[in-house]
Amino acid sequence: MTTLPPVPSGLRGAVDLSSLVNRPPAPAPGAPAAGSPGAPTPPDGGAPAASVAVPALVLDATDETFTQFLELSNTVPVIVDLWAEWCGPCKQLSPVLDKLVAEYGGRFVLAKVDVDANPQLTQAFQAQSIPAVAAVIGGRPVQLFVGALPEAQVRDVFEQVLELAAQNGVTGTAVVDGAPAGAGETPEPEPEPLPPHHQDAYDAIDRGDYDAAIAAYTTAIAQDPRDQLAVAGLAQVSLISRLQGASLADVRAEAAAAPTDVDAQLAVADLDVSGGHVDDAFDRVLTVFPSLDQEGKDAARKRLLEYFEIVGLDDPRVAAARRRLTMLLY
Template identity: 70%
Template sequence: MSNIPPTPAGLRGAVDLSSLVNRGTASPPAPAPASAAAAAPGGPGGAAAGVSDALVVPSLVVDVTDQTFQDVIELSMQVPVIVDLWAEWCGPCKQLSPVLERLAQEYDGRIVLAKVDVDANPQLTQAFQAQSIPTVAAVIGGRPLGLFVGALPEAEVRDVIEQVLQAAAQNGIAGRVQVADGAPDADADAAAEPEPEPLPPHHQAAYDAIEQGDYTTAIAEYRTAIAQDPHDRMAVAGLAQVSLLDRLQGATADELRAAAAAAPTDPAAQLGVADLDISGGHVEDAFGRLLDVFPTVHGAEREAVRARLVEYFELVGADDPRVVAARRRLATLLY
C-alpha cells in the first residue's frame, strides 16, 4: 500500500466535533483501560469474548445524520466506527461504498460502518472537512480521524481498516458488537433491495482493474469511455482519480515533500507534492501551489501544470467555490 493515504498514526489532524458531541444528554463513557484491550475480542493476544459480552446493535452498517451522530460517538467507545461520506451523484462513491459495506460484514462486529449522505448532512460534512468525496474517516473513543479520500482498491481499504483496529486497540478500544436477534439480516436486505444498475462496460473494466491495482489498464479504459462519449463526466472524474492513484503509487509523503523543498522552482517536484496535498484533502494548498508555479514555467511544463489543475477541478467538483476561485485565477494567468 502506498504511504500516501494518511493513517491513524499520522493523520491531517482530528476534526472538531464538539458541537455535535455536546448535543448528547450524557457524557460519553471513558475509554477502557489498556488492560481491557488485551482481553477484548480482537485485542492483542486476547481471546474472543462470548456473545453475552458483545454490545448489541441493530446493524453493522448504519445511516447516520447530523441529528443522530451522537450515537456514533457513543458506539465508538466500544468499537472503531468507519465513516463513509458519500453522495448519490458521486461515481467513485458507488465503487467504494459496496467495498466498505462488505468489509464491515466480514469483520464481524469488530467495526461498524456509518454512512453519511453529504447532501443531507452539511454539519457532518463540514465537521469531517469533506472537501471532496468519497471521504472516509474513523471515530475511535469519540475522537474522529481522517483516513483517505477517493475510491481505493479493496486491498488498500482493508489495510487501512487493519491500521484503524491497531490504533483503536492501543487506545483501549477493542470490543465487539453483535447484530440484535430479529434485526434485519444484511443478506436479506441485500436480496430485498433492487440490484444496482450495472456500470457501463468500460467503467466496469476500469473498476475491476483498480481492484487488482492495475491503474494503467484502468486509465486506458476510462480514456476509451471518454473517447466514445466526451460528455461522460463519471469517466472524466474516474480518470482523474485513478491517474492520481497511479502517480502516488510507490511514493512516500516524506520523499515528495523533501523533493519539493529542495527544488521550489522545479515544476515536477511541485506537481508531486500537490498530488500529496489533494490526496489528503488539502485542496486549497494544492491549488495555491500550482497557481504560484504556473507563471514561472513555459511550454510543455506550463501545459503540464495547467492540465493537472484541470484534473484537480474534476476531482473536487466544478461547483465547489474553491474550484471556482482557482479557475478564475488560472484564467487571469492564461490571458
C-alpha cells in the same frame, strides 16, 4: 502506525489516521489482534472484550442521533459514510461499505449520513466532497478517504482502522438483537455492475497495473467524452502511477533546488494532493505559473485540471484555484 500510505488509497483524498496515533495504547495486556474475527478473549485468559447490542450493523445517523454513535465508538469502531441521493459515486461505494461491514461480523458499525439532511454532521466531518468516509474511535473522529475506492483498497483501510482501534483499547464487538452480529441478516443486494471499461480499470488498480487502468479509462473517454467518472478516474490513477517509487525527500529536495522547474514543482504538487494538502498543491503550481514558458504553462494547466477532477469540481478550493488560474491566463 502513523498515516496510511498515499497510494493507492489516496484516490480522491488522503487517508489520515494521525489524529489518534499518539494516544496511549490500551493498558490491558494480551489484547486480541485487530481484525481477527470472532475470538475477543485475550490469549492470557483475561476478561473478554466488550460487546454492545445494536439494532443493525448498518444504521442511519442524523444530527440529532449521532451522540449514540459517539458512545458506541467506545466499544466498537464506527465507520461514517457521508453520502447524498444525487451522488453517483456514493451509489458505487455504499454497497462496498455495507458488504465489508457485514463480513467483519460486528467489528464495525456503519453509520450512514445524508449530507443534505444533516448539515451539522457534514460540517463536523469537513465533508467538502462526497462520498466521504470517516471513522469514530473512542469518541474521536478520524478522516479516512474521499471518493469511490475499489473494494480491496477499502478493505485495507478497514484493517488499519482496526489496528488503530486496538491501540486505543476499542476492541469490542457489536451484536444484533442479542445474537452474534450478522446472524440471520438479509444479505445486502449486489451493487450494480460497472460499465465494462470502468470495471477493467478497477480490476487493474486492484492488481497494481496502473498502465492498464489508464488505458481502460482512456478508452472509456474516447467512446464517451462526457463520461465524467472516467475523466475523474483517469486523473486519479494517473496520479497514482506518477507517485510509484517516488521518494518524498528526493522530490522535495529537487523542487527546492529548482524553484522554476515545472516538472520538479509538479512532482511536489502530486505529493501534496496525494497527502490531502490540496491548497498547498494549488498554490505551488499557480505561484510558479507566471515564470514558465508556454510549454511549461500548458503542462501546469493540464496538471491543475487533473487535480480539479481528483478533488471534485464542486469543492470550493477548486473554484478558488480555477478563478486564480483564469486571471493568470487572461
